[in-house]
Amino acid sequence: MARSKELSPNHCLEKLIVETGWDNVGVLADRVNRLLHQAGSRRVIHRTTPYKWLRGHVPSGPVPALVVRALSTALGKDLTFDDVWAHRGPTTVTEVIRAHEGLDQPWDIIGLHKLLKELDTVPARRVVLAATGTVLTTLAWQSLAAPVPRLTALRNPTTSVPPSALRIVDSLVASAQSADDREGSSARQTISMSVPIIVKLLQQGDYCPADGAHLARSLAQICQTLASMHHDELAAGISQRLYLMALRAAHAGGDRALIASVLTCMSGQAADYGQAADAVQLAVTATEAAAHAAPSVRALVAARKGIAHASARELDAFEASIDDCNCFFEQAVPRAGAPSWGAHADRAELDAIAGRGLIILAAKRSADPLIVLPRASELLQARASTPLGGDHQRSALRHGALYSLAQAQLGNLDTAVDAAETALTRLPTVASTRSVMLLRDLGFILDRHSATYPRARTIVHEIYGHCQRLHLR
Structure with a gap:
């Protein structure tokens, strides 16, 4: 031997x-x-x-x-x-970088094309760590202050960009957003294949400034969708880097409403990772970006801003954000002025976001749980009850887990188990590790009642089985 x-x-x-x-x-x-x-x-x-x-x-x-x-x-x-x-x-x-490294380029067309090369050629052996603090907030404010570049084709373009090409790109963007809404992160590898297509059109295409801006906005939406998917799978660094790419592309496309959407997603990510100060600053910047956007956009931004204030234990600011959200939603005209990326923000979704904020406040003991949890349950119930197989399945899974968690903490075990069973039913078609982690927290609560409540014992066993398959502790 x-x-x-x-x-x-x-x-x-x-x-x-x-x-x-x-x-x-x-x-x-x-x-x-x-x-x-x-x-x-x-x-x-x-x-x-x-x-x-x-x-x-x-x-x-x-x-x-x-x-x-x-x-x-x-x-x-x-x-x-x-x-x-x-x-x-x-x-x-293995290369280790921060999410923002290499992205500190001028906010003009030259800087954009340098970033496109970075986006198109990402080394395989790379570990991306999330950034915090002024690195993020500075980039956020720069996205509002920097002049919007006039996107024109580079010299000697090799690829034509006819209207049909733009329609194909729009179809890719819409399909990616629909997949995220219905299936969570399961399609992220497939969707990432569409990035080089848009990058190549921007780098080598023959287009007018309006079509160039169109392509930039499409790239921003694809990057934002991919970032959301990676965040759902706990890949914080990669997700944040994609959000920063989306921010640059949205700026190049001259779409401040889209900038606001990206910033609120970054704010939500910061809140999820305990960076409350970053979350609030990013949400404030998003509110500034959305100042002249359609009411439906401002309603979504205000709702997400509430999450930032909840993570910072700011109850009054949270309530003010939710009031703003409701006010803007009442002003919104159905199917008018709402961009495609905000189409999911109906009444049930906005209520669910508010309910999530109340759950955060209760967990941080910033509000009396016995007061806010019943209110949170009312706000979460509609999204948690979304029919199986339709739209909004990823949101229904996550907010269904939160609804079940709230009911369990209130001692309504039958309702909590019913909601958990519904959430688990969505898992074969929806990939969302963050939602499973919420269910894991629910399992810890229900496990206390396993000895006297057989249904709790059964659902806890199922939850822990999913956690083991995802290697969650």
Whole structure:
């Protein structure tokens, strides 16, 4: 039997950990786990695992590169891969970047074409970490302040862009948005194939400024839809990078309403990851962008702004946002002025968003749960009861899970289990890891009643089965 290759201790890693001043190597594991979470990975490094690295073992996947990033941040200097893993030998190094890196380009046609190259040629071995703070808010305000470029074809175009091409692009955009609405993230790989088509038309097409703006808006919508899908699967960094791409494309298309929509989605993502200050700032910017948009757009922006205020524990501001939402919705003329990307924002959807905000406020103890949970249930019920197989299935799954959670916390176990069963029925056709995580939280609550309530025991078993298949802890 062949002897296994003898490992040599990693003295480089040992010296760097000592230099950080950390009490133990478990701190390194914590920092790497934080980066894995930001990258959308469900992998968890045990706090004793770095001892194996010191003995010479090398982790798999993106972890070595994340160790380099964690140590670089802690020491305040740029470390190379070989500074940490010199003993490893020749290898293909995974690139670790922040979501905004490489996107700091001028807000003109030259900057746009540089970003198109970035969007068209994304390296396969790349881990994208989510960004926070002024990096995001600065880009958000720049999207409003920068002049809109006049999109014209580059010299010697090689591809014609007739009206039929624009109709095909519109069809791709509409199909992507419909798939997101009905199926969640399941079609994201297929939809991503449409990005190079629009990019090629913008890079090589022969088009007038109006058609160029049309293509830019289409690209923005595709990127926004893909970002939403990746966010639903916890890929925070990739999702945020796509949102930033969508923001640049919407600006190039001169569509401030679409800019507002992208910004509110970014705000919602920040709220989901506990970045309340970022969420509020992005929502404020979105409100500014939507100042002259159709009432239906302003209603959606106001509803999403409420989520940001709820995440920041700002009850009064949340209530004001919901009041604004209702006021704008009453002003909206059905089927008039609403863009295609906002068509899903009917009364049931806006109510569901408000209900979600109340659930957040109750969880943060910013409002009395016994008061806000019944109100949240009323607002969530319509979307949770959406018929199976129709439109809005992704939203129905998520808000159905929240409705069930609220009912369980109120002690209405029969109603909670009924709603959970309906939500689980949607899972074969809707991919949404975030919704399953909500159901997992519901399972923790119902599990307390398993001994005395057989229906709770059955549904908890089903929920945990879905969690295991998704490798959720």
